[in-house]
Amino acid sequence: MERLAYLIMSATYRLAIAVSLLLACLLYLPTARTQTALPKDKYLTFSVFNAGTLLPGNGTLGIFTTPVHPGLSVGMEFRYNRDTLKQWFQTATVGVLYHRYVQTAIQLYSETGFRRFIWSGLSAELRLGGGYLHAIPAVDVFEQRANGTYRRQQTIGRAQAMVGGTFGLGYTLRHATVPLRFTIDYHFYLQLPFVRQYVPLLPVTTLHVGVAAPLSIFQ
Numbered sequence: 001m002e003r004l005a006y007l008i009m010s011a012t013y014r015l016a017i018a019v020s021l022l023l024a025c026l027l028y029l030p031t032a033r034t035q036t037a038l039p040k041d042k043y044l045t046f047s048v049f050n051a052g053t054l055l056p057g058n059g060t061l062g063i064f065t066t067p068v069h070p071g072l073s074v075g076m077e078f079r080y081n082r083d084t085l086k087q088w089f090q091t092a093t094v095g096v097l098y099h100r101y102v103q104t105a106i107q108l109y110s111e112t113g114f115r116r117f118i119w120s121g122l123s124a125e126l127r128l129g130g131g132y133l134h135a136i137p138a139v140d141v142f143e144q145r146a147n148g149t150y151r152r153q154q155t156i157g158r159a160q161a162m163v164g165g166t167f168g169l170g171y172t173l174r175h176a177t178v179p180l181r182f183t184i185d186y187h188f189y190l191q192l193p194f195v196r197q198y199v200p201l202l203p204v205t206t207l208h209v210g211v212a213a214p215l216s217i218f219q
Contacts, residue, residue, distance in 0.1 A: 046211055065205065069099045071097035073096075077090070089112075100138065106157075107162065109129055109131025117172075122169070125166075125167070129163075179214060183211065185207070187208060191204055
């Protein structure tokens with residue numbers, strides 16, 4: 001357990017350094033031209049994702065893990081500013097994840113993010129945040145009675161926390177009638193406390209493919 005804790009802390013430290021460098025790069029990329037400010041529209045987001053209980057950098061190409069543990073999420077994005085090149089925003093997301101033999105995880109979390117448009121509709125972003133995770137065991141849980149026999153526990157799951165960050169790439173159809181944004185996000189978070197006596201911190205990486213649409217198109 002000490003070895004796992006060391007690996008998690010080491011990976012989190014390296015990730016924090018990488019996030020800081022990426023944020024600095026996004027903030028200070030040269031601006032090609034000035035554009036007209038956009039209204040602070042709210043966006044509806046949707047994604048499907050695959051999850052793995054691994055530290056960042058593992059799996060195929062360092063981002064895709066097998067076997068597949070599917071999930072989906074829906075959420076809202078709120079803009080803090082009206083800049084078309086550098087955008088600060090807040091998200092509110094509800095997700096559900098099925099991890100075979102381990103758990104079904106219901107997620108409710110928020111992230112604060114910074115998005116930088118790099119070229120045309122192509123953008124990169126960083127987000128940090130956390131929230132609530134409800135873990136429902138995927139297998140039966142038994143407890144031992146005083147007489148040595150076992151009985152199955154009736155449970156509706158356990159309250160957990162999740163904290164982590166996301167690096168994302170997106171492409172916005174900026175000149176289309178409906179300015180959809182297509183996204184690929186790599187999300188890493190820690191679920192805690194997972195099992196206090198064994199694995200208190202469970203590292204989870206998720207690879208999302210999704211789309212975001214301004215709520216104004218539904219009005």
